[in-house]
Amino acid sequence: MMIYKDASKSVAERVEHLLSLMTIEEKIGQLVQPFGWQTYTNNEGNITLNESFKQQVEQGGIGSLYGALRADPWTGVTLENGLSAREGAEAVNLIQRYAIEHSRLGIPILIGEECSHGHMAIDGTVFPVPLLLGSTWNVDLYREMCRAVARETRAQGGAVTYSPVLDVVRDPRWGRTEECFGEDPYLIGELAVASVQGLQGESLDQEDTVAATLKHFVGYGSSEGGRNAGPVHMGWRELLEVDLYPFHKAVEAGAASIMPAYNEIDGVPCTVNSELLDRILRKDWGFEGLVITDCGAINMLASGHDVASDGLHASVQAIQAGIDMEMSGEMFGQYLKQAVAEGKLEVQVLDQAVRRVLALKFRLGLFEQPYVDADQAAEVIGNEQHIKLARQLAAEGVVLLKNEAATLPLSIATVGRIAVIGPNADQAYNQLGDYTSPQPKSKVQTVLDGIRSKFMCSETVQSSEQVLYAPGCRIRGDSREGFERAIEVASKADTVIMVVGGSSARDFGEGTIDLKTGASKVSDNTWNDMECGEGIDRMTLGLAGVQLELIQEVHKLGKTLVVVYINGRPIAEPWVDEHADAILEAWYPGQEGGHAVADILFGDVNPSGRLTISIPKHVGQLPVYYNGKRSRGKRYLEEDLQPRYSFGYGLSYTTFEYSEPKLSANSMTTGESVTVSVHVTNTGSCAGAEVVQLYISDVISSITRPAKELKGFVKVNVEPGETRNIEFSIGAEQLQYIGRELKPVVEAGQFHIHIGRNVNDTQMVELTVEEA
Numbered sequence: 001m002m003i004y005k006d007a008s009k010s011v012a013e014r015v016e017h018l019l020s021l022m023t024i025e026e027k028i029g030q031l032v033q034p035f036g037w038q039t040y041t042n043n044e045g046n047i048t049l050n051e052s053f054k055q056q057v058e059q060g061g062i063g064s065l066y067g068a069l070r071a072d073p074w075t076g077v078t079l080e081n082g083l084s085a086r087e088g089a090e091a092v093n094l095i096q097r098y099a100i101e102h103s104r105l106g107i108p109i110l111i112g113e114e115c116s117h118g119h120m121a122i123d124g125t126v127f128p129v130p131l132l133l134g135s136t137w138n139v140d141l142y143r144e145m146c147r148a149v150a151r152e153t154r155a156q157g158g159a160v161t162y163s164p165v166l167d168v169v170r171d172p173r174w175g176r177t178e179e180c181f182g183e184d185p186y187l188i189g190e191l192a193v194a195s196v197q198g199l200q201g202e203s204l205d206q207e208d209t210v211a212a213t214l215k216h217f218v219g220y221g222s223s224e225g226g227r228n229a230g231p232v233h234m235g236w237r238e239l240l241e242v243d244l245y246p247f248h249k250a251v252e253a254g255a256a257s258i259m260p261a262y263n264e265i266d267g268v269p270c271t272v273n274s275e276l277l278d279r280i281l282r283k284d285w286g287f288e289g290l291v292i293t294d295c296g297a298i299n300m301l302a303s304g305h306d307v308a309s310d311g312l313h314a315s316v317q318a319i320q321a322g323i324d325m326e327m328s329g330e331m332f333g334q335y336l337k338q339a340v341a342e343g344k345l346e347v348q349v350l351d352q353a354v355r356r357v358l359a360l361k362f363r364l365g366l367f368e369q370p371y372v373d374a375d376q377a378a379e380v381i382g383n384e385q386h387i388k389l390a391r392q393l394a395a396e397g398v399v400l401l402k403n404e405a406a407t408l409p410l411s412i413a414t415v416g417r418i419a420v421i422g423p424n425a426d427q428a429y430n431q432l433g434d435y436t437s438p439q440p441k442s443k444v445q446t447v448l449d450g451i452r453s454k455f456m457c458s459e460t461v462q463s464s465e466q467v468l469y470a471p472g473c474r475i476r477g478d479s480r481e482g483f484e485r486a487i488e489v490a491s492k493a494d495t496v497i498m499v500v501g502g503s504s505a506r507d508f509g510e511g512t513i514d515l516k517t518g519a520s521k522v523s524d525n526t527w528n529d530m531e532c533g534e535g536i537d538r539m540t541l542g543l544a545g546v547q548l549e550l551i552q553e554v555h556k557l558g559k560t561l562v563v564v565y566i567n568g569r570p571i572a573e574p575w576v577d578e579h580a581d582a583i584l585e586a587w588y589p590g591q592e593g594g595h596a597v598a599d600i601l602f603g604d605v606n607p608s609g610r611l612t613i614s615i616p617k618h619v620g621q622l623p624v625y626y627n628g629k630r631s632r633g634k635r636y637l638e639e640d641l642q643p644r645y646s647f648g649y650g651l652s653y654t655t656f657e658y659s660e661p662k663l664s665a666n667s668m669t670t671g672e673s674v675t676v677s678v679h680v681t682n683t684g685s686c687a688g689a690e691v692v693q694l695y696i697s698d699v700i701s702s703i704t705r706p707a708k709e710l711k712g713f714v715k716v717n718v719e720p721g722e723t724r725n726i727e728f729s730i731g732a733e734q735l736q737y738i739g740r741e742l743k744p745v746v747e748a749g750q751f752h753i754h755i756g757r758n759v760n761d762t763q764m765v766e767l768t769v770e771e772a
Contacts, residue, residue: 004367015355022107027350028336030357031319032329033112033292036068036074040091042083047091049098061103063357064110066295066327068092069121069156071437072507076641079438085156089377092157095369095677103521108366110326110357112292115161115199115210116179117590118390119153120437125386127589129433129568130165131399132183132587135650136613136713139194145393146198148386151208155377159364160211160257164195165262166246167216170615170623171226175536177432178504178568178588182612183625183647185242186710188632189249204256205365207372214250216261216294217270217281218243226622227263227537229300237703241264248285256360257290259325262297269305271297277322291324291355297332298323303709305547316345320772326351330413344582370761371663380547381765382443387592394589394596396689399609400582400651407560407582409653410601412458413678413757416494419468420448421486421554423475423529423547424566429505430475431577433588434533436505447499447564450598472554475529476502479496487553495560497601498580500547504533504588532568541572541619550574555579564597570615577644585611599750603653608689608715610650610758614643626759627706648693648710654684656718659723660763661755667768670746674767675729679756680726682718689717694728695762699754708759728755735769 002496003009039053056062069088071077078486083091092111100106114120117127133142153161165179166188181188201209219239260270270276271293281287301314308314326332339345373678409635424430428444452467472486473479490496507528530536531544549657555561565582569587587599599605616624618641626647635641659679668674680690694712698705711734716724732746739745748771756762
């Protein structure tokens with residue numbers, strides 16, 4: 001048996017043997033990742049491979065395919081021409097079989113898929129977006145979701161996912177805010193570790209694990225003006241302390257792959273930043289995995305960043321800086337052979353990249369088991385357990401921002417008629433977020449669906465006439481033709497639930513809606529309501545279109561007014577904050593979002609979501625992230641610097657009381673640790689989950705520090721009258737920062753230890769740290 005085919009040999013032995021057998025063309029083939037959806041044709045369930053794919057396999061091979069199962073307007077894959085769960089598995093098997101049987105060395109293909117909040121393929125479960133997942137503050141539940149995503153993806157043959165997104169959001173005008181967990185590096189780091197654990201499991205060569213790809217490395221959430229892929233102005237200390245922190249935690253957890261960001265930092269594009277890709281990632285952190293570009297990133301070096309004269313120069317720069325594989329494969333496929341032939345690229349550099357690709361394939365067990373079971377794919381993907389999990393995640397991540405006079409929860413028995421009004425009340429795609437595949441309407445539960453189901457399941461009230469509906473307006477545009485119908489519907493109700501916000505829905509060919517009837521309506525000029533998502537950055541954070549005006553007109557009726565935001569970035573609307581009786585922030589809650597929102601509206605679930613991103617009073621306050629420096633100033637002429645809703649904030653239907661925090665010792669040396677504890681009592685009448693948050697302030701430091709930094713949290717369920725004792729350990733990891741020498745240091749001095757329910761509602765105890 002050939003050594004590279006012998007599973008009893010080490011990965012290193014197998015890699016070296018296979019590498020020794022490969023031609024230059026075959027080596028380069030391993031570094032390219034063409035678009036997978038272009039490799040086959042689906043003719044009413046009859047899947048055939050395209051000739052261009054076959055030729056590429058036979059002429060040197062293909063290392064990887066991107067998005068073989070991806071379905072969205074970009075790929076042109078729809079519900080009508082796309083692949084079901086079973087068909088997707090069969091298509092990947094067909095691709096793998098051809099690659100193995102028709103290439104000289106029989107190297108399997110690495111199938112890479114998008115899985116930020118569920119596998120982006122038809123039939124896959126659509127979980128809430130990461131911004132909501134972060135708002136759950138439930139690391140264990142998120143890890144469970146990642147396990148489900150890995151099961152669904154691997155069941156169809158996907159072996160690597162381009163998630164998690166670990167960008168730290170600094171300007172929420174950025175359209176990709178929804179893809180991120182929030183603004184705090186510690187919180188993101190905890191979720192990063194959970195993601196790697198959930199996706200990769202105990203071993204990558206299992207039928208329910210996939211390789212995680214950390215992105216976007218690094219600083220992508222700190223772009224100039226919140227513009228996607230814009231320049232980043234950041235010093236090394238902040239980079240190490242904030243943006244690199246979650247990536248480091250995930251690398252320590254064993255992440256298999258990493259993707260550099262599009263942006264530049266201090267003039268150097270991340271794609272060719274050897275300080276990041278070699279010195280920090282490889283040498284300092286010991287990362288041995290795969291580095292893959294984002295799509296088109298190498299092209300940008302020659303056309304956008306303009307640090308390369310042409311594609312050849314750009315390709316050589318990228319691979320020499322540490323890039324192993326190019327998503328799309330356009331530049332590597334065209335120029336690397338020429339670069340070697342002309343002596344511009346050493347074969348040793350090429351070989352090192354190939355080693356990393358092959359090593360990942362061996363670790364994934366693709367040489368032993370390149371095929372999947374299509375029957376199992378049909379059973380696993382979108383199963384009831386995953387749907388239930390999607391609903392629980394959505395419910396735990398919804399944040400109650402306001403609840404004047406205990407407006408919520410509503411009672412079906414006494415609420416009377418409800419009017420559900422707004423462009424997001426019954427628009428399925430608007431609650432799913434970006435990077436979502438086409439969905440049949442029956443699969444997505446809207447807020448209107450969720451509320452109606454509550455009444456239909458009620459033993460006391462079972463009438464569809466109790467719930468009225470009107471869309472009122474669109475997300476964007478200035479049409480008010482739906483106002484009259486919306487006001488008429490609202491006037492007949494006792495309580496009005498306004499479901500407004502944003503949309504990251506791309507044009508799935510669904511047309512639009514009739515603003516008078518709410519019915520779907522396809523027109524020649526499909527209206528695009530998208531105001532968030534990749535490439536959709538905004539100047540403001542207000543409601544788009546005439547949504548605010550619609551709310552104001554309905555408010556004039558004097559009805560109880562509950563506002564539900566469904567959106568991908570914070571919304572700053574002072575009028576709504578002041579006049580609504582209750583406000584729910586639901587972000588993009590996924591396919592079960594409507595049920596989750598209804599569960600909270602009617603008290604079947606006590607809201608426990610807490611903000612992971614500060615919501616400003618006005619866009620002019622930006623940046624408003626909580627962990628800014630003490631020297632950031634006090635106020636503007638018009639307003640102070642405090643956000644409308646602070647980091648960690650969120651209301652509950654019950655109340656919690658905190659005791660004074662106590663330290664196990666009031667002093668420690670720099671090499672020791674202490675424990676801080678607090679009693680949390682549910683003083684209300686219903687059970688609830690509280691997110692207990694630990695913040696630390698370094699009172700005097702050699703380098704300026706934030707006023708407070710999150711260093712621990714735990715979500716605990718507490719019954720009425722019950723008291724829970726919560727403990728946090730405080731040691732070097734919690735007290736250190738990046739010092740003058742750009743290394744972690746713990747300085748002697750005074751530290752303030754804060755414990756509470758959000759960053760602006762804590763109790764403090766002092767800790768003295770002495771030199772060891």
